[in-house]
Amino acid sequence: MTSNPLPVYFAPVQGSTDLPYRVIHHNAVGGVDAYYTPFLRWEPGGLRNKDRHDIDPDANRGIPTVVQLIANRRDEFARLLDAVEEARWRRIDLNAGCAFPMQVHAGRGCALLQRPEALRELFDEMRRRPEVEFSVKMRLGWESADEVLTLLPLINDSPVSLVTMHPRIGKRQMKDKPDLDAFGRFLTHCQKPVVYNGDLTSVGDIHRIANLFPSIAGVMIGRGLLANPLLGLAYRDGTAFDEAARMRTLRLMASQLRAAVRQHLANEGQVQQRMQAFWTYQKGLIPKQEYKQLMRE
Numbered sequence: 028m029t030s031n032p033l034p035v036y037f038a039p040v041q042g043s044t045d046l047p048y049r050v051i052h053h054n055a056v057g058g059v060d061a062y063y064t065p066f067l068r069w070e071p072g073g074l075r076n077k078d079r080h081d082i083d084p085d086a087n088r089g090i091p092t093v094v095q096l097i098a099n100r101r102d103e104f105a106r107l108l109d110a111v112e113e114a115r116w117r118r119i120d121l122n123a124g125c126a127f128p129m130q131v132h133a134g135r136g137c138a139l140l141q142r143p144e145a146l147r148e149l150f151d152e153m154r155r156r157p158e159v160e161f162s163v164k165m166r167l168g169w170e171s172a173d174e175v176l177t178l179l180p181l182i183n184d185s186p187v188s189l190v191t192m193h194p195r196i197g198k199r200q201m202k203d204k205p206d207l208d209a210f211g212r213f214l215t216h217c218q219k220p221v222v223y224n225g226d227l228t229s230v231g232d233i234h235r236i237a238n239l240f241p242s243i244a245g246v247m248i249g250r251g252l253l254a255n256p257l258l259g260l261a262y263r264d265g266t267a268f269d270e271a272a273r274m275r276t277l278r279l280m281a282s283q284l285r286a287a288v289r290q291h292l293a294n295e296g297q298v299q300q301r302m303q304a305f306w307t308y309q310k311g312l313i314p315k316q317e318y319k320q321l322m323r324e
């Protein structure tokens with residue numbers, strides 16, 4: 028068993044960490060302290076039905092969940108918060124790291140890092156809602172790793188109780204390695220608890236980051252957990268990597284996921300697409316033929 032293991036958070040991944048996946052992972056595997064939903068956005072008519080379903084409080088019962096929102100302005104954020112609070116959610120994360128061009132061009136996600144006034148207004152809106160425990164997930168910047176350093180006074184003064192840092196810059200998407208030097212600088216000056224996120228794929232990776240940055244408040248893992256759903260559990264319990272157990276777990280989760288998504292997706296084509304999103308994280312980890320077969324199932 029790892030002594031005093033850090034909290035492990037499941038990162039939000041659009042198309043993968045949806046409600047059925049989170050429920051199945053929590054019930055069949057576990058080892059994760061909280062699941063972040065993929066971001067919810069405001070549409071002209073309100074929340075999309077798909078998003079409304081994703082945060083249905085009854086369907087999420089018993090699963091430690093943080094609802095993530097993406098917004099570019101205070102009024103948009105307030106509308107989203109009203110809708111989400113109405114569904115009794117009290118742990119809410121602001122997305123200030125998404126680098127999808129459509130969101131960035133609209134001033135959301137990572138673009139907020141270059142819009143300190145907008146970010147300040149979103150923090151002001153949080154202050155109006157003391158019943159909510161807020162967090163923020165961000166990158167180092169859109170164009171440069173210095174952007175977040177400029178924002179530090181604003182972040183330190185904000186009402187968020189946790190900051191998750193994915194130390195890359197938005198413009199480079201997922202290219203380049205996480206910038207650990209820049210992460211270290213941010214961690215030194217940030218007065219909020221900081222969670223590390225980025226490229227953790229093994230128990231060894233988690234220990235390396237924990238040793239390098241002993242003051243972090245946790246780790247957030249996306250693709251590493253999608254590739255190996257046992258990763259959080261193995262870190263917490265100190266169990267050795269077991270490829271057969273990994274594949275057994277993936278197959279069990281896949282059969283449960285297929286059954287769950289069949290209930291609400293319109294046709295088999297959509298079910299297959301959803302299953303492809305599940306298996307895509309096995310690319311390069313299993314033999315090519317086996318991967319091809321799984322993508323066809």
Ligand SMILES: Cc1cc2nc3c(=O)[nH]c(=O)nc-3n(C[C@H](O)[C@H](O)[C@H](O)COP(=O)(O)O)c2cc1C
Nearest residue numbers: 038039040041065066193225226227248249250251
């Ligand atoms: C397909 C895809 C969708 C993502 N969707 C979201 C999202 O909705 N909200 C968010 O904050 N981050 C999102 N991310 C970023 C991840 O949460 C995470 O920060 C990133 O993958 C780095 O962590 P990892 O190396 O552990 O996967 C997404 C990443 C991918 C690959």
